[in-house]
Amino acid sequence: MAKESKKMKSEGTPLYTIPGLTTEQGGEIATLLQDRLNALTDLHLTLKHIHWNVVGPHFVAVHEMLDPQVDAVREMSDTTAERIATLGLSPVGTPGALVADRGWDDYSLGRAGAIEHLGALDLVYSGVIEDHRKAIEATDDLDLVTQDMLIAQAGQLEQFHWFVRAHLETTGGQLATAGASSEVEAKEQAGRAGAKRKSA
Ligand SMILES: [Fe+2]
Numbered sequence: 001m002a003k004e005s006k007k008m009k010s011e012g013t014p015l016y017t018i019p020g021l022t023t024e025q026g027g028e029i030a031t032l033l034q035d036r037l038n039a040l041t042d043l044h045l046t047l048k049h050i051h052w053n054v055v056g057p058h059f060v061a062v063h064e065m066l067d068p069q070v071d072a073v074r075e076m077s078d079t080t081a082e083r084i085a086t087l088g089l090s091p092v093g094t095p096g097a098l099v100a101d102r103g104w105d106d107y108s109l110g111r112a113g114a115i116e117h118l119g120a121l122d123l124v125y126s127g128v129i130e131d132h133r134k135a136i137e138a139t140d141d142l143d144l145v146t147q148d149m150l151i152a153q154a155g156q157l158e159q160f161h162w163f164v165r166a167h168l169e170t171t172g173g174q175l176a177t178a179g180a181s182s183e184v185e186a187k188e189q190a191g192r193a194g195a196k197r198k199s200a
Contacts, residue, residue, distance in 0.1 A: 014088025021143060023088065029143050030089035032135055036150070037080045037091060038098050039128050044073040046107045046124060050117045058114035058167075069160050076153045083146060108183045118167045119176060119190025120183035125161035129154060168193070 011034065017026025051066040081091035092098075099106075104127060109120050132154045139147035168176040168190055176193035180186035 012089065017088040018086060018143075018145075021087075025142055026087040027089060029139065029146050030084045030087040032138055033080055033084050033087070033146065034089075034092060034101070035103075036132065036135055036153075037077060037084065037093070038102050039131060040073055040077040040080060040153075041093065041098055042102060042104075043124065043128055044070050044077060047073065047121075049107060050109075050121060053109070053111045054114050054117050055111055056113040056115075062114040062118065062167075065163060069163075072156055072160070076156070079149060079153075083149060087146075109187060112187065113191065113194070115167060115176075115194035116187040116191045118164050119180070119186040119188075121164050122161070122168060122175070122177045122190075123180060123183050123186045125157065125164060129157050129161060132157060 011027065011031040013023050013027040014030065015023070017023050021029075047066050047070045051063055051070065054062045054066075077093075081093060084091040092101075107120070107124065109117060112120075132150060136147055136150045136154060139150060165175060165177075170176075170193075176190045177186040178189075180189050
């Protein structure tokens with residue numbers, strides 16, 4: 001593959017689309033879905049990265065909790081990409097295009113404790129879910145079939161987010177990551193809360 005190869009993009013107006021939609025509408029929905037495809041692909045890769053890099057006392061629990069999430073999110077990527085193709089545009093799944101197009105930074109933790117990773121992952125899930133909900137709103141007047149797919153994905157993502165947050169929650173219902181605005185901040189807050197719990 002040449003390094004200078006033309007950047008692929010799933011946007012524009014397709015030559016055909018789903019019956020009942022204009023090609024402009026099909027293009028608009030597919031473009032919106034490309035961003036969700038980028039987010040979901042990034043998420044399942046990040047979940048695997050955490051699965052490999054988690055250390056410490058909760059290793060097995062967190063390591064094993066993440067694999068079903070990887071599989072489910074990977075399936076969501078597949079469904080989303082195939083919806084883009086159904087709408088008449090070409091889904092872009094290459095790593096370089098993902099990095100060039102995404103509006104967020106790479107996950108910032110390497111080897112770290114389970115609670116620290118979960119603190120950072122809390123923020124990752126928050127970002128993906130917020131943007132998924134924006135896409136759900138945007139498809140309200142455009143395409144209810146695409147919206148239905150996104151709603152089903154959001155429901156599952158929100159449940160996975162709860163699995164993560166349940167590790168960070170006190171019996172009083174407070175999140176260790178409350179108010180954190182970066183993964184590093186969330187990791188530090190979660191780590192401190194975990195240490196306090198151990199010494200209590
Ligand atoms: Fe594994």
